Amino acid sequence: MAVDYTVIVVYLAGMLAMGWWGMRRARSKSEFLVAGRRLGPAMYSGTMAAIVLGGASTIGGVGLGYQYGLSGAWMVFTIGLGLLALSVFFSARIARLKVYTVSEMLDLRYGGRAGVISGVVMWAYTLMLAVTSTIAYATIFDVLFDMNRTVAIVLGGSIVVAYSTLGGMWSITLTDMVQFVVKTIGVLLLLLPIAVVKAGGFSEMKAKLPTEYFDPLGIGGETIFTYVLIYTFGMLIGQDIWQRVFTARSDTTAKWGGTVAGTYCLAYALAGAVIGTAAKVLYPNLANADDAFATIVKDELPVGVRGLVLAAALAAVMSTSSGALIACATVANNDIWSRLRGRTAEGDHDEVRGNRAFILVMGVAVICTAIALNNVVEALTVAYNLLVGGLLVPILGGLLWKRGTAQGALASVAVGGLAVIGLMAGYGILANEPVYYGLLASLVVYVAVSLATPATDTAVLAAWRERLAGREVPEPVPAPR
Numbered sequence: 001m002a003v004d005y006t007v008i009v010v011y012l013a014g015m016l017a018m019g020w021w022g023m024r025r026a027r028s029k030s031e032f033l034v035a036g037r038r039l040g041p042a043m044y045s046g047t048m049a050a051i052v053l054g055g056a057s058t059i060g061g062v063g064l065g066y067q068y069g070l071s072g073a074w075m076v077f078t079i080g081l082g083l084l085a086l087s088v089f090f091s092a093r094i095a096r097l098k099v100y101t102v103s104e105m106l107d108l109r110y111g112g113r114a115g116v117i118s119g120v121v122m123w124a125y126t127l128m129l130a131v132t133s134t135i136a137y138a139t140i141f142d143v144l145f146d147m148n149r150t151v152a153i154v155l156g157g158s159i160v161v162a163y164s165t166l167g168g169m170w171s172i173t174l175t176d177m178v179q180f181v182v183k184t185i186g187v188l189l190l191l192l193p194i195a196v197v198k199a200g201g202f203s204e205m206k207a208k209l210p211t212e213y214f215d216p217l218g219i220g221g222e223t224i225f226t227y228v229l230i231y232t233f234g235m236l237i238g239q240d241i242w243q244r245v246f247t248a249r250s251d252t253t254a255k256w257g258g259t260v261a262g263t264y265c266l267a268y269a270l271a272g273a274v275i276g277t278a279a280k281v282l283y284p285n286l287a288n289a290d291d292a293f294a295t296i297v298k299d300e301l302p303v304g305v306r307g308l309v310l311a312a313a314l315a316a317v318m319s320t321s322s323g324a325l326i327a328c329a330t331v332a333n334n335d336i337w338s339r340l341r342g343r344t345a346e347g348d349h350d351e352v353r354g355n356r357a358f359i360l361v362m363g364v365a366v367i368c369t370a371i372a373l374n375n376v377v378e379a380l381t382v383a384y385n386l387l388v389g390g391l392l393v394p395i396l397g398g399l400l401w402k403r404g405t406a407q408g409a410l411a412s413v414a415v416g417g418l419a420v421i422g423l424m425a426g427y428g429i430l431a432n433e434p435v436y437y438g439l440l441a442s443l444v445v446y447v448a449v450s451l452a453t454p455a456t457d458t459a460v461l462a463a464w465r466e467r468l469a470g471r472e473v474p475e476p477v478p479a480p481r
Contacts (some may be wrong), residue, residue, distance in 0.1 A: 003303045003304045003307060004303060004304065004306050004307030004310065005145075005307070006307070007304065007307030007308055007310075007311055008307055008310060008311055008314070011182070011311045011314065011315075012159055012314075014178065015159055015163055015175050015178075015318065016159060016162060016163055018163060018167075018171055018174040018175045018178065019162060019163025019164070019165075019166040019167050019171040019175070020163075020166055020167070021167070021171070021174065022163070022166060022167025022168070022170035022171030022172075022173075022174055023166040023167040023170075023171065024167075025167065025170045026167045026168045026169070026170045026171070026352060027352065028351070028352065029100075029351035029352060029355065031168070031169075031170060031352075032167075032168035032169060032170070032351070032352045032355055032356070033100050033168060033169055033243070033246075033326070033330055033355060034100065034169055034243065034246040034247045035169040035170050035173050035247040036170075036247075037095075037098070037246060037247060037248065037249065038247075038249050039173065039247045039248055039249055039253065039257075040249055040253060041253050041256060041257045041260075042257075043173065043177055044244075044247065044248050044249075044253050044254070044257035044258070044261075045257040045258070045260040045261045045264070046176065046177045046180035046181070046261075047172075047173050047176040047177055047180065047244060047247075047319075048083070048241075048244050048257065048258055048261040049180055049261040049264045049265060049268075050176035050177070050179050050180040050183070050315070050316075050319035050323075051176060051240060051241070051244055051319050051320055051323035052079055052080075052083055052235065052241065052261070052265060052320075053076070053079075053183065053265060053268055053316055053319070053320075054133050054136075054316050054317060054319060054320025054321070055132075055133055055136030055139075055313070055316050055317035055320065056075075056132070056133075056136075056320075056380065057075075057076045057079065057265075057268065057269075057272065057316065058183070058187065058272065058293065058312070058313055058316040058317075059136065059139060059290055059293045059294075059313060059316075060075070060290060061073070061075065061076045061268075061269060061272030061273065061276070062272045062273075062275050062276040062279065062292050062293040062296075063276060063288075063289040063290040063291075063292055063293065064219070064272075064273065064276060064289070065272055065273035065274065065275060065276020065277050065279070065280075065292070066276035066277070066279050066280050066286065066289045066292035067276070067289040068213070068218055068219045068273075069209065069212065069213025069214055069215070069218055069273065069276075069277050069280070070213065070214055070215070070216060070218070070270075070273050070274070070277060071215060071216055071217060071218035071219040071273070072219060072272070072273045072276055072277075073269040073270050073272065073273035074219055074223070074224050074227055074269075075227050075231065075269075076265060076268060076269035076272060077227075077265075077266060077269040077270075078224075078227040078228050078230075078231040078232045079231045079232070079235060079265055079269070080262050080263070080264075080265030080266040080268075080269060081228070081232050081262070081266075082231055082232035082233065082234065082235025082236060082262075083235050083241075083258060083261055083262035083265055084258075084259060084262035084263070085232065085235070085236060086235055086236050086241065086245075086258060086262075087254065087255055087256075087257075087258025087259045087261070087262055088255065088258075088259060090236065090399060091245050091248075091251070091254040091255050091258050092251035092252070092254055092255045093251075093399065093468050094242060094245045094246075094254070095245055095246065095248045095250070095251045095253075095254040096251050096467065096468060096469065096470035097467050097468065098246075098467070099246070100243070100246065100330060100334055101119070101122070101239060101242075101243075101330055101331055101334055101335050102118065102122055102237065102238075102239050102242050102391070102395065103116075103118045103119040103122065103331065103334075103335040104334070104335070105242075105395070105398070106118050106394065106395065106398060106409060108463070108464055108467060109398035109399075109404075109456075109460075109464050110394075110398065110404070110405065110406035110409050110456060110460070111406055111456060111457060111460040112406075116335065116336060116339050116340070117410060117413050117414065118335075118390075118391060118394070118409075118413055119331050119335030119336045119339070120336060121386055121387070121390045121391055121413060121417055122239045122331050122335070122387070122391065123328060123331045123332055123335070123336060124383070124386055125238065125239070125383045125384070125386055125387040126238075126239055126240060126324050126325075126327040126328035126331060127324075127328050127362070127365070127366065127369070127383075128379050128380065128382060128383035129238075129240065129320070129324040129327075129328075129380070129383050130321055130324035130325045130328055130362075130366045131366050131369045131370045131373060131379060132379050132380045132383070133317050133318075133320045133321035133324060134153055134156065134157045134160075134317075134321055134366055134367060134370040135153065135370045135373065135379075136317045137152050137153050137155065137156030137157065137314075137317060138152040138153055139290075139294060140152075140156075140294075140310060140313050140314055140317065141155065141156065142294075149371075150371050153367060153370050153371055154367060154371075156314070156317070156318070156321075157321070157363065157366065157367040157370065158367070159318075160318055160321045160322050160325065160363070161325065161359070161360065161363030161364070161366075161367070163175060163322070164322045164325050164326055164359050164363065165356055165359045165360045165363065166356075168326060168352075168355065168356065168359070169243070169247060169326060172322045172323060172326055173247065175318065175319070175322065176319045176322070176323070178315070179315030179316070179318060179319045180315075180319070182308070182311055182312050182315040183268075183312045183315050183316055183319075185308065185312070186308050186309040186310075186311060186312025186313075186315075187268070187271060187272075187275075187309070187312050187316075188267070188268070188271050190301075190305055190308065190309055191275055191296075191297065191301070191309050191312075192271045192274060192275055194300065194301060194305075195274070195275045195278035195279065195282075195296055195300065196274065196278055198278065198282060198296075198300050199277075199278035199279075199281040199282055200281065204281070205277060205278060205281050208281050209277065209280060209281060213277060213280070222432065226432045226435070229388060229435055229436070229439065230381075230384045230385070230388055230435060231384070233388050233392050234384050234387055234388055236392070236395075236396065237387065237388075237391050237392055237395045237396070238327075238387060239327040239328075239330070239331055240320075240323045240324050240327040243323070243326065243327050243330065244323070245258070251470065275292075275293070275296065276289075276292050276293075278296070279292040279293075279295065279296045280292070282296065282299075282300070283295055283296070293313065297309050297310060297313075321366075325359060325362060325363055325366060326359060328362045328366070329355060329358040329359040329361075329362040329363075330355065330358075332358055332362060333354060333355055333358040334355075337358075378429045378430065381429055381430055382424065382429060384435075385420045385424065385434050385435045385438065386417055386420055386421075388435055388438075388439060389416040389417060389419065389420035389434070389435055389438030389439050389442060390412075390413050390416045390417035390420065390438075390442065391413060391416075392416075392439065392442070393412045393416065393439070393442040393443050393446045394408070394409035394410075394412045394413055394442075394446060397409070397412070397446055397450075401450075402456075402461060403450055403451065403455060404446065404450045404456070405449070405450045405453045405454070405455065405456050406456065407449050407450070407453040408445070408446045408447070408448075408449040408450030408451075408453065409446065409450075411445045411446065411449040412442045412443075412445050412446035412449070413442075415441050415442060415445040416438050416439065416441055416442025416445070417438075419434075419437060419438040419441040419442070420434050420435065420438035423437055423438060
């Protein structure tokens with residue numbers, strides 16, 4: 001394993017070096033939080049694919065393939081569909097807004113009343129997303145070094161917190177681009193063909209496994225529908241995803257670069273399912289489906305290649321973890337803390353110091369929560385249920401329906417979020433009903449309250465349309481309370 005250890009150590013050292021280099025470029029709020037809004041198509045596509053394809057997509061995607069066969073691709077596939085929908089239909093308009101957070105978008109659209117409550121919901125989502133990604137370090141470092149779970153979480157989490165704190169989005173962008181390349185080589189170009197060959201090829205896989213393993217809908221229609229609601233719609237509104245859209249050099253880059261990234265996700269989804277199916281042939285009696293990735297890497301890959309593929313798994317986890325961390329810190333500072341203090345914008349250098357401090361604080365909170373938490377699936381389900389149930393309707397409503405009002409948006413966030421929490425307590429965290437009924441309640445309340453309250457001030461809507469068109473205008477004065 002010495003060669004494999006060397007590959008991993010070199011990779012981790014490279015991540016820290018990228019963070020140090022990025023620190024030299026992050027000298028203003030824009031540079032620190034959104035990489036100066038200067039990313040071109042190639043870098044934008046790579047970093048967008050890197051952030052959406054995390055440990056759940058890699059380790060979890062292979063696990064679903066092990067359990068369900070080719071239909072196990074649906075979870076990651078719906079992530080790709082969501083990214084495609086965001087890129088084709090919304091990303092150009094989002095990029096032209098020139099904001100930093102989803103809550104700022106809601107304030108612009110509704111007149112400055114939806115920021116704090118939506119910020120709290122988005123903060124909870126990004127925090128849990130960062131936590132679930134951080135927990136995944138335990139699995140990878142256990143395979144590598146037979147390391148204690150807590151030590152693994154602290155080691156992996158500290159590296160991500162370090163380079164994210166140093167250079168903000170510039171460091172994360174540079175590391176994500178490296179991680180995208182490592183994931184592509186490790187998973188698509190190495191692990192996929194080796195796994196299929198070791199399993200005897202597709203003909204042997206078909207002969208040894210039940211036919212339902214090759215049924216594209218074998219995982220079940222209700223499960224696929226739930227994936228669409230949670231992951232496809234979640235991609236449309238998550239702060240971690242929007243913050244990457246804000247880094248695009250132009251609305252054209254956001255649209256077409258995101259389309260390329262979404263297409264890549266579809267290929268990655270199929271690759272994970274095929275690897276998992278091959279692992280089922282090789283190891284039919286694993287106690288836990290999520291062990292399939294680590295087992296096939298550990299037992300079937302040659303020295304050196306094994307280290308690179310494990311680095312690819314680390315890359316997948318780190319890219320999602322760092323993206324969620326900076327999103328969590330941005331929301332905590334800009335949408336919650338600053339608003340509660342009634343603070344006006346500081347100078348650029350003060351803004352950098354403040355956001356850097358928030359990344360450090362949120363990073364420590366993420367590591368501590370990850371150590372205390374055991375069930376990754378439940379934590380991720382809570383995060384996405386809150387996001388979709390509480391924020392999908394007011395965000396898409398603001399983009400698509402001019403009659404939506406601030407009162408309707410606030411009521412939608414409150415009712416949708418509380419409904420999801422209450423239904424999860426009643427039906428169970430992993431049940432499908434909470435997100436179904438929570439989303440429906442949010443929609444009904446948004447429409448009803450918006451129609452029952454005065455329309456949004458025409459000056460606010462006019463300023464909103466100007467921003468959507470990419471024309472800089474002074475921020476509208478909020479309507480009287």
